[in-house]
Amino acid sequence: MYRDYYCGETNEKMIGEVIELSGWVNKRRDHGGLLFIDLRDRSGLIQVVFDPEKLSESDIHWNQIRSEWVIQVKGLIQSRPRGTENLNLSTGKIELLAQEYTVLNISKTLPFELSDYKEETDEYIRLKYRYLDLRRANKYQVLKLRHKVVKYIRDYLDEQGFLEVETPILIKSTPEGARDFVVPSRNNPGQFYALPQSPQQLKQLLMVSGVDKYFQIVKCFRDEDPRADRQPEFTQLDLEMSFVTQEDVLNLTEKMFIGLVQSVAPSKSINSPFERLNYDLSMELYGSDKPDLRFEMKIKDFTTQSKNNQFKVLADTVGNGGVVKGLVAPNGNNYSRKQIDSLVEYVKALGGSGLIWIVLEDDPKSANQDFEFKSIVKKYLDSDFVKNIGKLSDANIGDMILLVAGENKKTLEILGNLRNKLGKDLNLYDKNDLKFCFITDFPLFEWDEERSKWTSSHHPFTMPHDEYISDLKNDPSSIRAYCYDLVANGSEIASGSIRIHKKELQEEVFSILGYSKKETNELFSQLLNSFEYGAPPHGGIAPGIDRIVMLLAGTDNIRDVIAFPKTQSGFDPLFESPSNLTADQLKELGITVEKP
Numbered sequence: 198m199y200r201d202y203y204c205g206e207t208n209e210k211m212i213g214e215v216i217e218l219s220g221w222v223n224k225r226r227d228h229g230g231l232l233f234i235d236l237r238d239r240s241g242l243i244q245v246v247f248d249p250e251k252l253s254e255s256d257i258h259w260n261q262i263r264s265e266w267v268i269q270v271k272g273l274i275q276s277r278p279r280g281t282e283n284l285n286l287s288t289g290k291i292e293l294l295a296q297e298y299t300v301l302n303i304s305k306t307l308p309f310e311l312s313d314y315k316e317e318t319d320e321y322i323r324l325k326y327r328y329l330d331l332r333r334a335n336k337y338q339v340l341k342l343r344h345k346v347v348k349y350i351r352d353y354l355d356e357q358g359f360l361e362v363e364t365p366i367l368i369k370s371t372p373e374g375a376r377d378f379v380v381p382s383r384n385n386p387g388q389f390y391a392l393p394q395s396p397q398q399l400k401q402l403l404m405v406s407g408v409d410k411y412f413q414i415v416k417c418f419r420d421e422d423p424r425a426d427r428q429p430e431f432t433q434l435d436l437e438m439s440f441v442t443q444e445d446v447l448n449l450t451e452k453m454f455i456g457l458v459q460s461v462a463p464s465k466s467i468n469s470p471f472e473r474l475n476y477d478l479s480m481e482l483y484g485s486d487k488p489d490l491r492f493e494m495k496i497k498d499f500t501t502q503s504k505n506n507q508f509k510v511l512a513d514t515v516g517n518g519g520v521v522k523g524l525v526a527p528n529g530n531n532y533s534r535k536q537i538d539s540l541v542e543y544v545k546a547l548g549g550s551g552l553i554w555i556v557l558e559d560d561p562k563s564a565n566q567d568f569e570f571k572s573i574v575k576k577y578l579d580s581d582f583v584k585n586i587g588k589l590s591d592a593n594i595g596d597m598i599l600l601v602a603g604e605n606k607k608t609l610e611i612l613g614n615l616r617n618k619l620g621k622d623l624n625l626y627d628k629n630d631l632k633f634c635f636i637t638d639f640p641l642f643e644w645d646e647e648r649s650k651w652t653s654s655h656h657p658f659t660m661p662h663d664e665y666i667s668d669l670k671n672d673p674s675s676i677r678a679y680c681y682d683l684v685a686n687g688s689e690i691a692s693g694s695i696r697i698h699k700k701e702l703q704e705e706v707f708s709i710l711g712y713s714k715k716e717t718n719e720l721f722s723q724l725l726n727s728f729e730y731g732a733p734p735h736g737g738i739a740p741g742i743d744r745i746v747m748l749l750a751g752t753d754n755i756r757d758v759i760a761f762p763k764t765q766s767g768f769d770p771l772f773e774s775p776s777n778l779t780a781d782q783l784k785e786l787g788i789t790v791e792k793p
């Protein structure tokens with residue numbers, strides 16, 4: 198009744214046809230006596246011409262049509278007059294000459310312009326009117342991409358014999374290292390459900406049931422401190438498999454991601470196979486467990502060369518048990534002094550004591566390709582030392598060596614951040630490159646300084662490497678686990694592990710984590726009990742859907758890939774939520790609110 202085609206589907210083959218279209222008025226141009234509008238729907242635009250001579254008498258109000266009105270038009274598809282074609286538009290060679298129209302609804306002036314390129318409007322306003330913001334073509338394209346990603350994954354896993362199983366949202370605490378969102382139970386005053394931080398225990402229980410290969414595209418909820426790239430609720434592809442080793446999970450994940458990118462984002466280039474790096478090596482070479490492998494720039498260790506150095510800063514650092522490590526910025530001689538100073542400030546802001554920079558220069562007097570160098574601390578530096586570290590790091594004339602001295606972990610962290618900054622500043626990669634890698638063998642535990650206790654690096658259900666199992670308590674910090682992350686272009690995309698499936702081992706891990714017997718029982722008895730009834734070896738992984746779509750859409754803003762996101766502080770400007778409950782609701786729930 199409303200239309201024969203989508204606007205963007207019309208084409209030159211239809212010239213001469215009388216058709217009906219419906220959509221929004223994207224833009225109107227009044228050419229005195231003639232009105233041109235672009236009619237828009239989710240598929241694109243077509244130009245519609247209102248010529249009063251061609252319209253019936255009842256359509257005399259044509260000139261009142263305004264932007265964002267919803268109209269239905271019947272008319273003739275014709276070629277645009279020569280010279281007026283718009284080759285940027287798929288329908289740019291044709292137009293619809295209106296014969297009849299109906300106004301289906303009118304619209305107030307929108308609170309902001311819809312042009313794809315004019316997004317400077319305050320994001321809060323755009324979120325408050327998200328239904329309007331989503332009218333933009335680029336926003337629709339992201340929704341479509343997300344749909345395709347999820348469809349590809351569902352089809353792929355279905356072919357591989359996986360079963361999609363839904364698990365409850367009203368459940369009990371499922372720790373993944375964040376706070377729980379809770380829901381009060383009216384029938385049980387004072388008692389609460391917790392929303393799942395992930396379906397971790399549920400998917401493990403499904404393995405005990407013999408489901409064997411499970412997946413779910415599922416909402417997870419984590420009450421964490423606000424951060425730009427986080428949302429309190431987000432979507433995971435949660436998957437779990439029985440009778441598998443780490444290799445089986447990684448291979449399946451790798452095949453799925455390569456197929457996914459080739460199918461839904463063919464313009465991106467993706468590496469194959471994915472590099473695999475263990476955690477310790479990744480920290481050593483890239484100063485991060487999320488290395489961006491689109492560019493090389495590995496961290497070099499110059500500690501040995503800095504021992505007994507004539508430059509006291511270096512010698513003292515090593516003498517006090519510290520390290521001297523560095524990076525080579527290719528063509529760093531292009532950096533201005535101001536830019537170099539800002540790198541020094543950057544390192545200081547990260548807690549470093551300073552940054553030593555050395556620019557390698559040609560030595561015109563030397564016959565055997567020796568080099569000279571420039572540095573603000575040149576007078577303290579021995580030229581043999583500079584030559585030595587220049588060779589060790591394969592630096593060329595024109596490159597800049599950057600050194601950080603200090604405690605090992607902190608130094609690596611600083612260099613890891615600096616490496617990412619240099620990669621970006623120096624344009625060391627192509628925007629269309631996707632470089633995936635698996636980081637494996639994470640530590641099982643981390644020491645939490647603040648709370649003076651061990652915490653899980655991932656979650657408490659992770660299986661330690663076999664050689665540590667007989668003596669977990671001896672040195673928890675040394676234990677490595679069958680635990681892995683999938684990383685792409687410097688972002689964590691997925692995290693997973695082989696799980697513990699024996700009760701005694703799981704109980705021992707809980708005890709190292711500081712859970713009393715009573716707490717263990719209250720929180721985890723369902724899982725521990727299930728392990729007494731023949732739990733198979735199992736493992737899995739959970740890629741973040743939002744992260745995948747961000748990567749493929751090329752955005753750093755997680756709110757771009759979620760239809761109705763919350764602000765960074767977890768507020769929903771559209772529904773104005775969270776909000777108060779009525780006094781009656783609170784009474785019914787047995788809740789009294791104490792405002793801070």
Ligand code: ASP
Nearest residue numbers: 395397692693737738739
């Ligand atoms: N449940 C884990 C997470 O949400 C993923 C996994 O281990 O499968 O990070």
